[in-house]
Amino acid sequence: MNVASQLLEKARVVIVGGGIIGCSVAYHLAKQGWTDIVLLERKKLTSGTTWHAAGLIAQLRSSQAATRLSKYSNDLYVELEAETGVATGLRHNGSVSVALTAARQEELLRTASMARAFGIEVEELSPDGVLEKYPHINLDNVQGGVWLPGDGQGDPANIALALAKGARLKGAKIVEGVRVTGMTSDHRTVRSVEWAAGDQTGSITCDHVVNCGGMWAHEVGQMAGVNVPLHACEHFYIVTESIPDLARLPVLRVPDECAYYKEDAGKILLGAFEPRAKPWGMDGIPDTFEFDQLPEDFDHFEPILAQAIDRVPMLAQAGIHTFFNGPESFTPDDSYHLGPSPEVPNLWVAAGFNSIGIQSAGGAGMALARWMDDGEMPFDLVDVDIARNQTFQRNRRYLKERATESLGLLYADHWPFRQKETARGVRRSPFHAQLADLGAVFGEFAGWERANWFAFPGEPRGYDYSWGPQNWFANAAHEHALIREKCGFYDMSSFGKIKIDGLHAETFLNRVCGGDMSVDVGRIVYTQMLNSRGGVEADVTVTRLSEFSYLMVTPAATLVRDMAWLRRHEDPSDAVFITDMTAAEAVLAVMGPESRKVLQAISPADFSNAAFPFGTAREIDIGLGIARAHRVSYVGELGWEIYIPSDMAAHVLETLIDAETGARPVGLHTMDNCRIERAFRHMGHDITPADHVVEAGLGFAVKTGKPFDFIGKQAVLHKRETGLSRRMLQFRLTDPDAMLYHNEPIVRDGKIVGHIASGAYGHTLGGAMGLGYVPCAGQSVEDSLSARYEIEVAGRRIAAEASFRPMYDPKGERLRM
Structure with a gap:
């Protein structure tokens, strides 16, 4: 041929x-x-x-x-x-997921609430309700379940x-x-x-x-x-012999036993997502691979099968027609x-x-x-x-180690703040060892080991997961108080740092950013990069370092994406150079009402409002070294981010600790708790490429009057002319014991109208906080706030206060103290 x-x-x-x-x-x-x-x-x-x-x-x-x-x-x-x-063999026979523990039941109930927010038909089931949907199940330890009638198989x-x-x-x-x-x-x-x-x-x-x-x-x-x-990982399932008189059944999932059950043509397929998977193809996949099976490993599958026979007893009498092992690919x-x-x-x-x-x-x-x-x-x-994805993640050893965990996480408890356990320690900030000595409990994010919270002396350093307040809740409350009342410092080294240099740097940034980049050297501009629809592609700060040099700071998770966006919108005539400088500088955020006093104790620089106003950056002496201080804040308090050459970072932190100013380390969970009280948006949750910058409440950062055309300008002007179809509000639960994470339904006057985009606990305001969009076509802000709001948490509707302005320091006065 x-x-x-x-x-x-x-x-x-x-x-x-x-x-x-x-x-x-x-x-x-x-x-x-x-x-x-x-x-x-x-x-x-x-x-x-x-x-x-x-x-x-x-x-x-x-x-x-x-x-x-x-x-x-x-x-x-x-x-x-x-x-x-x-x-296509498509059959809408529904699915039942069951819980064998109270924690899993909480997860399923939260899942059911999320389904309602997303417009999916769902029904919570009692144990008897589970039995009615799946008559062959053994109800031992079954706490309940959820029924999704629109699910199926093909x-x-x-x-x-x-x-x-x-x-x-x-x-x-x-x-x-x-x-x-x-x-x-x-x-x-x-x-x-x-x-x-x-x-x-x-x-x-x-x-x-x-x-x-x-x-x-x-x-x-x-x-x-x-x-x-x-x-690739090995993925196992068995198919039974035909079971006489077996009627059609829904799909059954028992995640606590790592198993799923599918009836097809009078047989049962039992599959598993075991906790520790078997990676495959480390030396490459054979060129001849086609409709192939991998060698059987019954010993690996046997614990799943033993539990399955107890859960669905009819399997004990059914012979195994097929034991299948085939590869599937999994991501980190x-x-x-x-x-x-x-x-x-x-x-x-x-x-x-x-x-x-x-x-x-x-x-x-x-x-x-x-x-x-x-x-x-x-x-x-x-x-x-x-x-x-991060560049290092193509590493073969990393992928093999992480794959052993990734497959099993599909059916593991999806705890809030759950940390990966495999392939850890790849990226560490220059402060890592010092923070560990101070009691840091690290989490992984974009490969970075980040200090999420600090254990008290003698306290175990690790997460004890739950859907309610976790074991570090009191630690975070203590750290939160430091930021709000005194001074705390945290490591921001993982945040991405992009240098934009060149003769046309100002013109280029004015084209790709909504803010005005034609500012004096030393000015910091909070801005977004927008798409043509006015959606938020990036949420960044840009500091003018010199006439032809700027520094863009972005979240760790979006660095690769933001670099790609910048390069994608370079014009051949642009004389600019775009460089990832993340590893070149460590960043220590020093925040709180006493931060000025703390920094004055270790630097001869003048940190007064007159000499160092909000939104500016300048070089400072600090300890025996040199750094650059940026007066900005993501926690809603007076503070500075100190950008330090990586080789001097350990010395600067050592100097801060030795000064005994009373400043103490805090973790990034506390940064998140503080930012949500001030209603600062989180890129990827509260703002995405699908969220219009004006509807997100960030129109103030877009300067349509600047003498430059920029991506998204017409969409911003159009939205301002035609009005909003939805707006972002801040919510606080009135029940101080309930917790918000994300995707909980927003209920307005008894009807679900949206979902929480991001949630965290506001220790100063005394309740769980959330941000979320609600429909508002033809409505004023007052109209939106006049409704009665509730947030549905695991099937329970909890009264919530709503606000358009930040509930904490609405005028932003504390930032400028």
């Missing part, structure tokens, strides 16, 4: 990989009106992971956006059968083949038996894809590439220098990878689906196709954006 005759010499897009994800991307791009679409599959369609997937199709995910994608998949698979004539391979047929009918070219062997690129752009089929080779010039390589996506990404961190944070790669913007990624590829494929394909067509994220996809 002459493969070259089937392929285009030039394509608009080449899709690599013919599993369900690649087929969905091809289908949706064709549906979007794209032509010259080529999908290359190394073997046969579905032959990697898709063919052996369990085919569970749940609707509810951990965020509103992910739930939207799963619901779309569910609806699409119904339509596909009529459109293509290929049976035939994974047939769904993929239906998507492939639909893509072909719309003009896409899908060619099997063609392996991608390399890519040629220049100027951060892929120009062509090289392929081989037997002894035939060739290349396709293209405008875009989509990496849907599944388990191979890591290697495919490396062909163009793109980081796609994922690792259990979220999949979607979007343009930060390294090569025309190489897109859709991979790493963590065993939810079937339920996600339809929605992920739709979202990526829209993203590619518009050039911007179509709605909030921050949680799955490929650009969230």
